[in-house]
Amino acid sequence: MKALVLAALAVLFSCDTALADRPPLPPPAAPGPPTGLADSAALRATVFGTPPQDIAPLPQKVPLLEMDLALPWARPVPAIFWFDKRLRVWLSAQDRPAPLAIVISGTGSDGNTAKLSTLRAVLYGAGYHVLTMPSPTFPGFIVSASRTGVAGDLEQDGQDLYDAMVQIIHHLPRKVVVTDIDVLGYSLGGSNAAIVKSIDATEHKLHVHRALMINPPVSLFASVGRLDKLFAITLGHGDAGIEQFYQQLYATLANIYRASDRVELDEDFLLGAAASVLKTDAQFSAAIALTFRLALSNVFFAGDLYSGAGVVIDPRHPPRVGDSLEAISRELRGKSFAEYFTRIFAPYYMKRRPGSTPETLIAQNRLEIIGDALRGDPDYYAQTNSDDLILDAAELAWLKATLGARIVVYDHGGHLGNLGDRRQAADMLQMLGGRWGGAAP
Amino acid sequence: MRAPFLLAVLFALGGCASVEFHHLPPETPAADNAANIAKAKSLAAAELAAKQAAAAKGAGEANAAEEVPLYTPADAPPLTTYDPWARLNRFTYRFNARFDEALFLPVANDYRRLPSPLRSGVHNFFGNLAEVDTIINYTLQGRLGRTVRSMGRFVINSTAGIGGLLDVAAKLHLAKAPTGFGTTLAKWGMHPGLYLVIPFYGPSTLREGIGLAADYGTVYYINLADLYRGGQSWGLGVTNAIDQRANTDFRYYASGSPFEYEQIRFLYVRKLLIQDAGLHKREPPPRPNPNLPAGE
Numbered sequence: 001m002k003a004l005v006l007a008a009l010a011v012l013f014s015c016d017t018a019l020a021d022r023p024p025l026p027p028p029a030a031p032g033p034p035t036g037l038a039d040s041a042a043l044r045a046t047v048f049g050t051p052p053q054d055i056a057p058l059p060q061k062v063p064l065l066e067m068d069l070a071l072p073w074a075r076p077v078p079a080i081f082w083f084d085k086r087l088r089v090w091l092s093a094q095d096r097p098a099p100l101a102i103v104i105s106g107t108g109s110d111g112n113t114a115k116l117s118t119l120r121a122v123l124y125g126a127g128y129h130v131l132t133m134p135s136p137t138f139p140g141f142i143v144s145a146s147r148t149g150v151a152g153d154l155e156q157d158g159q160d161l162y163d164a165m166v167q168i169i170h171h172l173p174r175k176v177v178v179t180d181i182d183v184l185g186y187s188l189g190g191s192n193a194a195i196v197k198s199i200d201a202t203e204h205k206l207h208v209h210r211a212l213m214i215n216p217p218v219s220l221f222a223s224v225g226r227l228d229k230l231f232a233i234t235l236g237h238g239d240a241g242i243e244q245f246y247q248q249l250y251a252t253l254a255n256i257y258r259a260s261d262r263v264e265l266d267e268d269f270l271l272g273a274a275a276s277v278l279k280t281d282a283q284f285s286a287a288i289a290l291t292f293r294l295a296l297s298n299v300f301f302a303g304d305l306y307s308g309a310g311v312v313i314d315p316r317h318p319p320r321v322g323d324s325l326e327a328i329s330r331e332l333r334g335k336s337f338a339e340y341f342t343r344i345f346a347p348y349y350m351k352r353r354p355g356s357t358p359e360t361l362i363a364q365n366r367l368e369i370i371g372d373a374l375r376g377d378p379d380y381y382a383q384t385n386s387d388d389l390i391l392d393a394a395e396l397a398w399l400k401a402t403l404g405a406r407i408v409v410y411d412h413g414g415h416l417g418n419l420g421d422r423r424q425a426a427d428m429l430q431m432l433g434g435r436w437g438g439a440a441p
Numbered sequence: 442m443r444a445p446f447l448l449a450v451l452f453a454l455g456g457c458a459s460v461e462f463h464h465l466p467p468e469t470p471a472a473d474n475a476a477n478i479a480k481a482k483s484l485a486a487a488e489l490a491a492k493q494a495a496a497a498k499g500a501g502e503a504n505a506a507e508e509v510p511l512y513t514p515a516d517a518p519p520l521t522t523y524d525p526w527a528r529l530n531r532f533t534y535r536f537n538a539r540f541d542e543a544l545f546l547p548v549a550n551d552y553r554r555l556p557s558p559l560r561s562g563v564h565n566f567f568g569n570l571a572e573v574d575t576i577i578n579y580t581l582q583g584r585l586g587r588t589v590r591s592m593g594r595f596v597i598n599s600t601a602g603i604g605g606l607l608d609v610a611a612k613l614h615l616a617k618a619p620t621g622f623g624t625t626l627a628k629w630g631m632h633p634g635l636y637l638v639i640p641f642y643g644p645s646t647l648r649e650g651i652g653l654a655a656d657y658g659t660v661y662y663i664n665l666a667d668l669y670r671g672g673q674s675w676g677l678g679v680t681n682a683i684d685q686r687a688n689t690d691f692r693y694y695a696s697g698s699p700f701e702y703e704q705i706r707f708l709y710v711r712k713l714l715i716q717d718a719g720l721h722k723r724e725p726p727p728r729p730n731p732n733l734p735a736g737e
Contacts (some may be wrong), residue, residue, distance in 0.1 A: 052477035052478045057471075058471045059470060060469065060472065061467045061469055062470060064465040064468055065463070067461070068462075083693070083697075084697055110696075117468065138697050139696075140697035167457070171460040173462070247514030250514070250517035250715070251512040251517055253715055257716070258512070260719075263618040264716070271480065271484060275488075297700065298698050322528060322532060322535075326703060329700045
């Protein structure tokens, strides 16, 4: 929660002057009403995550090794990204031969998030070597491992991830003996995991056994379009709504702090204040939308820089180390994913893939592109929630129809709000272990 | 110089990645989650107690003199931050990041492999020494109740806590509440001032920087148990710094974001301003000047 409130606050930085309202661009594809946007429980679960008392039993100790890789195909690193030269992944190795679980993070996140830490502990406790990786939409991945610098394409990101995994496996410490490889991920990382397995079915370099998608989007663009819509509904298109939200958060925090007896505004204070800072569904929705917008700013910035599209970065005079990025970040705060798609993503990939159109690009970024594999290969699994706000009813129905008994849909949890709880963890281990006999009635 | 270059070329030609390994302290998920459960329970209990106290008091019986004037959204500071030395600050931020990655963090990670009781002892020891400065500053702030409380902590921990190695006072519900001269200046009405990134230290402001220097000057002048002068002072200073780093859950550029400098600056100064607001509870919120950035 603290991270979320801070992230929501952080996205507001440097907005000193009001931006002119921009005409809203239509999201590329957001068919049907979102299933969970008005559901209070789903919103709260999404923001607060799994309560600690519901978390599955965890081991006492989990060893951790950070591996920093320089990948041979990485593009020249722009000076402004000097700190993202190497791909950072984290390995928790058993001291005996064991299967390896490779876990991919969600949109915009690195390979060592709190959610990954929970999954790592559960998997390590169950006897797996665990390798956690950033999302291909994380700036550190875009800079160190992407062949394009323009993130968000399921196939290209999947290929970059797959090739990075191959390199990582080749460079594992000698004492790590891997008996089998499974790939899983949460949110967008779930879709990435399924794509990685499908690529492996052709290239056979990893011999991925099982793939598990946890709360995956069916269509990245539809899901993100939904979050764009959420942003527009709760915060509007200009600065006013964002500034208002910041002012509300600030005043609430100041009042709680003044009424308290605390000396320092620390993590414990924020934890205690969390329930009072966000109260209404609109505020929860705004926090979710803002957090996503923060992640998008990084993707947008990198995509603009690498593609030379010139939307917020002058390609002739890209920002140098030490330059202020305030003006750019201010501008990005008002940019939706739809704008990323229409001004950076689509022009870039249409040039690279002759004959493609925005519509074909959207179609290529749906899980349907591996629909046959998902239907026919018994080693694909999924876990999701009926109130996950990144899916609509049709998409959920498609997942159920495609995966059959290999998907479990929980009643509640919103988006990742039950990750690591006893039931989710137990089901995950059964799926990865090939012991899944279908959802309990 | 040449060998690493040739190796890099060979790796590139061969299509192989080069890899660096960093051994990190093991994670302790079971204990961490147990701590989170305990924290959640104590927060729930505190919330319930606060509600019961408020109900017992009754809204109508509230003493007007005790009422805390409320902040409204209009009292929030502007979204910009006063940072006229931005170029120097950015340079220092990068320097700190490189220093941290190359030396400070690896040493702190090695330190975190030491047995937990040993690290707690070191942490408590330095915390106890800091009580001296805390006592002085609470006095300067006119918060005499807190002065007495900190004195109590210092006496208890220095004796029953074996020279400060054990935080016995915390077990007696006298929790640590450190303060410094930066907070004293805030209590006296000084604004945070310009944003400042201090080499080897991190985010600060002019006021907090002055406070930090004054705090060091105070303990150097008092020179408790002759710890702050002479050869051993360097060793103690370095150990204190490593202990602080090992207890700070932050890694430069873990966000991967090119906007990290701006984000940290925004959060740091807002946190400071809210803490300042807590120092002047009885006063109405200062109405911010929309033409001046936060902190000025």
